[in-house]
Amino acid sequence: MRYLILISFLFFSCSPLQKYESTIEKWEDEVKKLEDLNKKETYSNQAILFIGSSSIRRWNSIKEDLSHFEPIKRGYGGARYSDLIHFTERLVSPHNVKAVAIFVANDITGGTKDLSPKEVLNLAKFIVKKMRKSHENTPIFFIETTPTSKRWKVWNKISKANDLIKDFTSKKRDLFYINTRSYYIKSNGMPNDELFTEDKLHLNRAGYKIWGKIIKENFDKNLDIKN
Numbered sequence: 001m002r003y004l005i006l007i008s009f010l011f012f013s014c015s016p017l018q019k020y021e022s023t024i025e026k027w028e029d030e031v032k033k034l035e036d037l038n039k040k041e042t043y044s045n046q047a048i049l050f051i052g053s054s055s056i057r058r059w060n061s062i063k064e065d066l067s068h069f070e071p072i073k074r075g076y077g078g079a080r081y082s083d084l085i086h087f088t089e090r091l092v093s094p095h096n097v098k099a100v101a102i103f104v105a106n107d108i109t110g111g112t113k114d115l116s117p118k119e120v121l122n123l124a125k126f127i128v129k130k131m132r133k134s135h136e137n138t139p140i141f142f143i144e145t146t147p148t149s150k151r152w153k154v155w156n157k158i159s160k161a162n163d164l165i166k167d168f169t170s171k172k173r174d175l176f177y178i179n180t181r182s183y184y185i186k187s188n189g190m191p192n193d194e195l196f197t198e199d200k201l202h203l204n205r206a207g208y209k210i211w212g213k214i215i216k217e218n219f220d221k222n223l224d225i226k227n
Contacts, residue, residue, distance in 0.1 A: 016085050016126050024086050030076040031087045037074070038094050045096045046225055047072050051088075052103040053079035055146075055211075058202060065212025069219055072097065080106045081123035082115065088127050093134040099223055100131065101178075101215070103143040108161060110154045117161035124165050128175065137174055139223060142166075143215065144180045149191045150201040178218045183210050 047070040050056045056075025063071060074091050081104050084091075092100060107115045107123070115123070128140060144162050147155055159181070169175035184207070186192045193200055195207035203211060219225070 016082075016123060024083065027076060027079070027083050027087065031090060034074045034076065035090060035094075041072070043070055043072055043097075046070055046098045047095075048219065048223075049074060049092065049095050049097045049100045050103070051075060051091050051100065052084070052143075053077065053105055055103055055105065055203060059208055059211075061205065061208055062212070065208055066216050066219075069216065069225065075103070078106055079104055080115075081120055081127065082107060085123055085126055085130065088130045089133065092131050097135075097138065098225060099139040099141060099219070100135065101141040101143060102127070103145075105145040105158075108154055108157050109151055114154070114157070117157055117164055120161040121164040121168060125168060128172075139174045139176060141176045141178055141215075141218065141222075142169055143178045146184050146203070147181050147191045148184075148196060148201050149193055150199060152191060176218065176222055178215055180211065180214050183214060 048066075049072045050059075050062070052075045054075065054077035056073055057077055059065075059073065059075075062073060072095065084104060102124075107120050108117070124142065131138070131140060142165050144166070145158050147158070151158065162181070166177040166179070169177040184192055184195055191200075195204060195210065196202060197204045
């Protein structure tokens with residue numbers, strides 16, 4: 001009995017960094033490429049840093065869609081919270097910015113390695129904790145995971161994770177949640193495929209235009225940007 005209690009204690013008390021350590025190598029090259037961009041790109045302290053998965057990386061019209069805001073893209077394809085926890089400090093700490101926006105959508109996909117909504121929440125909390133080491137009072141925006149036809153079969157779990165993160169941000173100072181789901185679901189309750197590429201997962205130009213409008217409205221409401 002004591003042995004089982006000890007094993008349980010060790011399992012549940014281990015750091016997320018230890019539990020998900022096996023995911024580091026896969027993305028190391030991608031993160032190094034993002035770090036290299038810091039040597040080439042210049043921006044003001046009013047810029048907004050975007051980190052997360054491929055929807056950030058593929059957002060080629062981000063400057064146009066966010067108009068008067070100054071975005072910095074540091075997303076990599078396939079990012080999960082379970083690997084982003086290892087790279088958060090490297091991606092965020094070098095930047096003196098007005099705010100940070102996070103979009104991660106790959107921890108629940110319908111696969112065998114899916115995390116539970118509660119695990120996603122815990123990892124999101126851990127990422128905030130790591131960011132606060134270098135950006136103590138910087139506003140952080142969590143962008144809601146979008147409903148898609150590709151992953152509709154697990155939308156109930158994805159939406160639960162969304163709701164848990166939203167509730168978490170509502171109780172913390174300088175944390176914000178950007179709701180998007182209602183803009184991407186049709187009146188029949190299904191995802192609007194017209195806003196996505198052929199893979200029914202990534203946003204197309206029309207989808208990004210809506211995304212930009214929603215995000216920009218949230219920034220306008222919660223940030224005091226100096227022009």
